[in-house]
Amino acid sequence: MGEIENPYIDTIYRQVVTEHFQSNEWREILINPEGASTTLLDESTLPRSGGHCFKDIPNRFIFWRVLYDKLELVEYSLDMNLTENQVRIHFCDSPVLESGISVHETLESVVLLVPTACSCHRLTFPRPNRLENVNDNVLLDSSIFSNFNVPSIDDPATFYSYNAKLSNPYSAASCLDQKHDAIFIIALQNNVMLYIRMEYISGLPTSKEICQESAVPRMLSNITKVFSTHTENPVINSLVVHPFQQDIYVYSLDNTCELKVWSIDKSIYIYIMDMKKIYAASTENGPKPHIIHKSFDDQLLLTIYLSLSESSTFVVLEPCTDHGMFKLQQKFNVRSPINSRLVDMSLYGNEIWCIWRTGKDTACVKSVNIRNGGWKDCSLDITVVEQSIQYSSNPKQNYLDKIFSSSTYFTNDDLKNAIAVYDTSDDCEFITDYRTKISNVIDTKVAQEMDKYNSADIESQMQLIEQCSVSFYKSCLDYRRKRLAPLGLIWLGSPSFLVVVVTNSSFCFLRPSDKIENNIFSFKNPENETKLNNLLNVLMSEPKSNFNLFLDINMSPKNFLELIRSCYMFNSSDSIISLFLNGCNVLDTVRVLIKMLHADSKIDEDMEDTLYSRCFRSKLGISVVSHSFHQIMVTRFDLCCRLFTFMELNSKNYGQTREYIVDASNLAYSYWIQALFSHDMKLYEKMISSNVLLAREPFMDYIDSLLNYTWPLIDASTLVKFLLQEGQFTFIQQIAQLLGFNKWEETLIISYLLNNDPDKALKILISDLKKNLDNFLKAITLFEKFSYYDHAVKLGNHALKICKYTENKNMTSMFHSNNFLNNLKLKAYRSAYNNILCLEDQDRKLNCLHTFVLTLLENNEKEELMSFNFYGLQSSVEDIVLKKARSLSNVDAYPFYMFLCSIHDKYAKYKKLSMTFYELYLRTDTCVAQEQYLRLSLLYLEILNPNDAWFVTVSLPFFSKTDDVHNGIIQIEHLKKLCWLARARQEIEESTINIDVQSVISILLTKHKYKDVMRLSKMWNLSLCQPLRELVKTCLSLIDSEECDKAWIWLADNGVSGEGIDSKKIAWHFLEKLVNRYEQEGKTLIHYHVADELLRHKSFLPNWIVKTFKERNVGELLQLYLSYGELIHCSDLILELIEKEISSDDTESTFDKTIPVDIIECVIVNLKHNNLQAGDEILNKYKIFCDKIVVQENKMKYF
Template sequence: MDIDNPYMDTIYRQVVTEQFQSNEWREILINPEGASTTLRDESTLPRSGGHCFKDIPNRFIFWRVLYDKLELVEHSLDMNLTENQVRIHFRDSPVLESGISVYETSESVVLLVPTACSCHRLTFPRPNHLENDNENDNVLLDSSIFSNFNIPSIDDPATFYSYNAELSHPYSAASCLDQKHDAIFIIALQNNVMLYIRMEYISGLPTLKEICQESVVPRMLSNITKVFSTHIENPVINSLAVHPFQQDIYVYSLDDTCELKVWSIDKSVYINITDMKKIYATSTENGSRPHIIHKCFDDQLLLTIYLSLSESSTFVVFEPCIDHGMFKLQQKFYVRSPVKSRLVDMSLYGNEIWCIWKTGKDTACVKSVNIRNGEWKNCSLDTTAFEQPTQYLSNSKQTYLDKIFSSSTYFTDDDLKNAIAVYDTSDGIEFVTDYRTKISNAIDTKVAQEMDKYDSSDIESQMQLIEQYSASFYKSCLDYRRKRLAPLGLIWLGSPSFLLVVVTNSSFCFLRPSDKVENKILSFKNPNNENKLNNLLNVLMLEPTNKFNLFSGIKMSQNSFLELVRKSYMFNSNDPIISLFLNGCNFLDTARILINMLHANPDTNEDMQDTQHSRHFRSRLGTSVVSHSFHQVVVTRFDLCCRLFTFMELSFKSYGQTKEYVVDASNLAYSYWIQALFSHDIKLCEKMISSNALLAKESFMDYIDGLLNYTWPLIDASILVEFLLQERQYSFIQQMAQLLDYNKWEETLIISYMLNNDPDKALKILKSDIKKNTDNFLKAITVFEKYNYYEHAVKLGNYVLRISKYAVDKNMISMLHSNIFLNNLKLKEYKSAYNNILCLEDQDRKLNCLHTFVLTLLENDEKEKLLSFNFYGLQSSVEDIVLKKARSLSNVDANPFYMFLCSIHDKYSKYKKLSMTFYELYLRADTCLAQEQYLRLSLLYLELLSPNDAWFVTVSLPFLSETDDVHSGLIEIDHLKKLCWLARARQEIEESTTNMDVQSVTSVLLMKHKYKNVMRLSKMWNLSLYQPLRELVKTCLSLTDSEECDKAWIWLADNEVSVDGIDSKKIAWHFLETLVVQYEEKGKTLIHYHVADELLRHKSFLPSWIIKTFKERNVGELLQLYLSYGELINCADLILELFEQEMSSGDTVRIFGNTIPVDIIECVIVNLKHNKLQVGDEVLNKYKIFYNTIVAQENAKTIK
């Protein structure tokens, strides 16, 4: 048995969503084999039915029949279904709608469809039942059971049976599945014959049997044959039902004589007959419509009978049963119909009978009756109707267009197309995409046609015509909408939603339980519910029109809002009913009850948990139903709050003592107005609902109640405004702030103003609360900074400093100054930022701000601005900041910081620091040219100091590796000069050789024949001077051919040698002589020795200038050099020459000096003798004479 409806005593209310039935159908054409036929006219009207799946909540199918077309649609409130619409066309074979039935088996869904000449068993896969597991948490898409339905599956011979009833005109039918899952069809023919058709489960093998109404009653049932005598001949069956009973199949027929017959298929006779008119009818006349049987089967079979009578139609519920071995129809319930109009559809769900009556063209009413107590209750249907404007419309066309496109009424494309067709019959209607423009043009065309009858300058007539045709078009849209929503059938969804689907002419909608406030409003006129609250509601609802549309404008102040409420919901104190109520009773307690009832309870949503119910209502359809229902609830409550406010205000003005009620009612009105405006934007509301799946509750109305609490803005609107902020609904948030206390969501309000480019209002709000905690102000300043409103952050910071100068601790004051400083810096208000630094008493914070200040200005290329500040007492800190920053950067990035450091040193004449800075720049230079420039500058500023101060000490620097040839120590002018010449020399090699040491530099320069520079560097850096000269000697010796001599001109020019002359070889040897003379120490011959040695090594003659120098300075060294290379003849010649000079001069110190190289001379003589050279005897003899002379001279000196 279905779960009892917990809302059985609650009035249901219609919910119309946007259109979820598209015009795109998968079309399937079937050509039944039987002869075609034509049904009665009424059968060509649209009919419908439906089925809700038993084990899958909120998923349902419905069908709509129009003559020989069957439309099948599946939907779910929990899942989005794909390929869910199929239209089957049984060509020229009208569908017998009353015989369509749906059954669920363990594996499939079976749809039984009888037509006028065929019976079909359509089988679809059973939908998946999503269990409560994590894998399916985010699954919102599923395939419809119709997705794989196609022609081959319907053309399978095992799925259909064709019969020939051309002359018998089938007009009614019934179907079911029996215990074996065989398909059973009963077809009523106009010749008083019923066809029984059975199609076996798997094979589809058919069985056909005719059952005639004149069948003889068995003798065992003769006790009931006496009733036959009163029957008229050939009664026409109005309605059929068929269902297995025990081992048999029973057919229930209700004919136009109000006789309910029960037929046994096995016996082919009827076994029970009941004269319904005799038992239940007060009139013998039938109504204009046929009687109806409706079968309901869950755990038990129940038959609902509708007797259509002229005066008082009746509903009867029977339960077939066996009583003492005899079949019996046991009456469970009967009740008179409350409506005399045509019954369109009825269904028994649980303990309620739901009925649809057609009350007029495209209008209907829906009622339900409780079969336990027989009480009828109405359903509140959508009654959207044209409302005449109460005031002049300045732009009537746009007003009505807004009604069409901006309201929650939702007109479909078909509604608009049909309405446009009334005005515009052009061929392009089917291709319209911009309906607003199309409608506007259609109205303009109509007005232009009518204006031909008026003077073109008659503006008043033109405005009247525009309003007339705009209103007419809106009415036309409403008419087509009403026609589309005319109800055809109902489907009960059961738990957990307890909703009903209303299948309409070309769409579908829903019936939902009303909430507690709605139910009170909808039922207060019920005489059985009379109480004080209903009496109050009766007064409040004297004029029942809901006027929410007057409040659709979002921009309205609190006073304007209340004034509009007073104007729209004015109570006339002279009205006798109102006057009597105010004077007759004390209704304040009742008003308090109503106020408490209208209050939401947001605390109930604090413990939201993910349950299986979180998966309900998550499809687009489900979300739409929830959002539209939520909108209905809050609009209804808003309307009631407005009425209560004006009534309480009237009572206060008349009797006093109700001021608190007026305030409470106004606060409720504010809150519900905000919720109503929010939910009026259905797409926005749907987005919030879909993003908060945890709000889903077990029942639909609990879900709505949860939404009401979740978005309740009166106490704390933080959740709602956060969502609105995400959706950029800034104006909405600001409107809320005009009506409600925004302390709990002030930050969101401030952000909304900023995002709306209105920071002044945000600042005004913050300044308006002087009691705000300083921490909160700091947080607000941070928000201004986040959205780049630095000027407002500064203003707020200065404001806080003024109001809390003596009220907060020094740390907080410093924090505020720091904050203001940072924002001034971002605004490039550098002077103000500098003053903020000076205001800081916390030294650490001051240095931090100074660090930021200096680096920011330098990064912004504000060097001149930065130099304009005197940094009194902070100069050293500034220098340290810049230097540390420079050292942390790459050479390119660091350069501006070094330049500023030099500028600030120069500004305060700190030449030693200037020199140190340039020296550091030299160490970091990337090119040799830069090295030389920085060294020259460092040298320049160091030379400006007094000799005693012209020095500085280098330290270990972070950008120098251990391999760099730079050491910590004292740097003086000479050191800088040496480095300067080295840097210049490196330039002659390559710009990137900045780290090449002096030895390497000289080696490379020698390879390049840069002898002059090498000698200079060697001299400065105390390197060997002879090695470069030896290389030069080799080069000079190589000048033996014209090619080498030509090349010599190049390197001679590189060495700045004057190239006057034509003999490069001679110039080269002269260049060698020049360098030797230049770099030989006075009186020394070391350089001469190495040059001579190199020459002798290459077996070359010594130039005369070398020999001359040796003779003059150290002849013994020359002799030794000659001797070492075996130059005995040269030695002999030199000795003889020296002896001759010495003997002739008589001066023993002029030639040999103080010491005569006797050993060398004797060694030469020995070698001469050894080699038997003739000159050896001569040298020996001259040596003896020289020796004796020298000895005699020495002896004479001794005697004296």
């Protein structure tokens, strides 16, 4: 295998156990091989496993687990979430030969070769894509197993069955040859190897047996000498098969430590090496078989494990040719560091990784560098049960807290199995509340054992409770240990350089340790003896971690340090410690260690390079990152605690180390915060998911970037901002208490406010005497944002006291403005008003006054607002209210107008009061309100001196213009006219407020409201004749009883009544009354129109009309008669007037000053024309009249 440069090859690896991602739900596939079934293997044996990491797709791998005739296939990725990634294949009664399983990648597919005790299978899956060009926000992909099903595995081209019932196959090897044909080698117990080839496309099988007795050509004389020394019938322990040039070579390692190389084409072995003679001549074989594994990339390497009784050996060989002859060239060999059972080994790059089973469910993992032969331990997760030394009033609760201290330490299966030991009921599968169930199980166990103790002995009872709790906790640990017992290793290589550990029923990881961990894990190595390692040797003399005692986030700094002293106390009388303190100056070494423990809080400059990195972004990848980070933080926290107590001890003995104690305590605070933060895995994983820019490669660089990103000692801004988003307010406040908060004070203040603790936030702000005034403004804004207005006022008052000394007028105004607004929200109106008065900036004062007035009005605090005298600000208040009222709808504006009226009335501003009511009239929506407001406007205008009883009308642009709105001076007369119009509008159903006076009159006429119409027409200088004409028509219509009955209604509407009198007579009398009331003195205009209307309807003129005409303008009456052809009426009237004139001795003419000669002559002509007798009579009388006139005129001339 080509070398993979591992930058951590000299670094100790550490186990990381994540959540239990492997599900209990499998896609089951049952296969019945056609060959004869066998029971060669014991069904109760431990599972075996293997795995494969994809070459071109980083961090994606598959692994398998074999238990008798079941094969479990699982695929995972650290970068993508895979779906349908678990398949379990059951080869019915045909044990899987685990050693022969191999995975091969071709250009199009992934090939899995699986041999069983009676069949060989070639399983083909689609090759996964790199997914480089798809949406980087999509972190979901299908597993290669997602479409795997029974038809695909039952295809005859994919399997071959053989009958090996009598030969009992027990081991196998497989590979793909140069043509991608599947090659299987099956080791049989009769010392025979079965060779099976399955062609690539057709699956056509070919098989043959290869055995020890195969003929050997004489030309191979160089190895014939070796044959004679062999033990008869050796048993093959392990096999490897691989193409070599144009042939297929099989490498078999038997129980005599002989390594044979077989040629498939020749069906003989062509090379043999006595491994025992070379590497362990005087040592017997161990109880376990020898193992041979291959690794191949650019070159084939064979890794051999010789299981020996004293010192087992690892050997790495490289197959090659020397002058055309095959040979195995040694690359490396090393003695095994332990002689326990080897579970698995693999050569990756320049390292051999090994798993040894050291106990029932315990193991150790080591690796060796094949360049220098140095073994390196891996730090595995080991938890031992420790009973509490101190007395506890509730030991059961203590152990329950241990069990549930981490949501990922024990799985549900661990707890179920432990519960099943004590509770044999069948309901374990349906547990939802594990804590309660476990508590009940312990209580039941205690009750069963209580009979052995004295019920009055409380101490014995407490011991029993603790023993039962410890027993259950130990059972949980046992099942966890069993679940995590390692079976196999998978090297993920670049870029993560992680190792996957496949376990009994789960999987975990090995990661490189960071620089601090690596020093801690290797300080006992004699080759690494340095001053730093000597210091670590003293500090870590008792490697027990006590982090579980520091889970209380609410711990005060004082209690925190006291707990550190009690948990990590150094005994000054210890000889090792005394010798170390006395032997050297530790301060330089401590300074180096403190520098190493400090993180770099600066963000990496190349962060943008990983903008769309998908590495470690799957759920599994994030979990590995978070658990690794937590491990490192706990380790560093533990070291800082030890360093703190050690430096305190050194200070007591030597003094002058106070600065180191402070540094150590600050580091302890910082790493405690980090450890607590990452202890909540869900919270920490959310932080990782929301900061994808931090993702980078390799894996440990990612961990370093996370540490730098969240490092709280210098500036915890980044960390606390995330904690604030997640509602971790107590955590934020604890960080502030421990490390200070100057750079993120605003976040701290917000956390107190969100936690409903504004008093502490205010205390922090006021206690800082050097705070900038701008910071106070920001803090006040925060208080306002969270509705803590009283605290904002207190802080504002504090800032104003400071402003007195700085004489900063601008800031003073700003704080007064803020206080004003907050007092207003608190309804402390008097204080708010005082804030307004304190403002020197006139514009700011008016703005605040505007807010003050409108806020009180909107809060319906009219009486409160009226209580202020607004000295010097009355006009401003009036303008504010008026402008606000004009900006609102009629309904919304009403309260503002009413307040405006109240304030005008309070200060006796009657003209403004009248104007306000007039504006209300213009804006009102009803006719009733119109009249009401007009009357009020009129009332207050009449109070004024007549010379002042006027105002200039307002013109509101959003109202339509009507005849009743005067764009000029409004006086009392105008208001009266409008009042009558408003009242008249009320008489009209469905009337609108904007209907003009002509329309009102027209509608009223239809309703026979003649009295109102005449009044309106008179007031508005409109024609009085038309309404009377309508009344004439109505009177003329009273010709039947039905109309007469209706007349009583409209007569009553006009205020006319008369019992026992004919309604027709009353109507005509009403007409006479109106004509006489509204006719001007000495005029006949109205009489004329009434007479004209009567004559138009061929009706006789009432005597009162004729009489008036005779008295005032008889000529007009004659003209009216003549125009309607009433010659008889004309002649009668003329004769009457002439007779009266002739018989009269008065000098005054009956015809007034002007005698209508033309009209009289016209009548005479018409009478003569119509041959009427009255014509001659009138003509004679007219001549006499004329003569009289002439005589009279002569007399007048004579005199």
